[in-house]
Amino acid sequence: MCAEFWQREFAAFISALMNGQATQQMVDAKSDRWNRIAMERGFLRRMPDGKFVIRQAQAAA
Numbered sequence: 001m002c003a004e005f006w007q008r009e010f011a012a013f014i015s016a017l018m019n020g021q022a023t024q025q026m027v028d029a030k031s032d033r034w035n036r037i038a039m040e041r042g043f044l045r046r047m048p049d050g051k052f053v054i055r056q057a058q059a060a061a
Contacts, residue, residue: 010034017043017054027052 013030016022017038027035027044028051035052038044044052 014038014041014043022054024054027054 013022013026013034016026022043027038030038035044035046039046039052043055045055046052
């Protein structure tokens with residue numbers, strides 16, 4: 001039951017990133033592991049100081 005809770009929370013986090021509804025405050029509150037996964041999926045960028053920031057959506061050409 002606990003694992004299902006965290007799976008739902010993670011899915012909601014990724015969904016918020018995908019839909020452009022995530023805030024920097026949300027990202028800062030998440031674990032390094034979740035942020036690294038989101039970075040690998042292309043939603044976040046890691047800055048030289050180690051902070052994760054939301055990638056800006058690229059306009060379609």
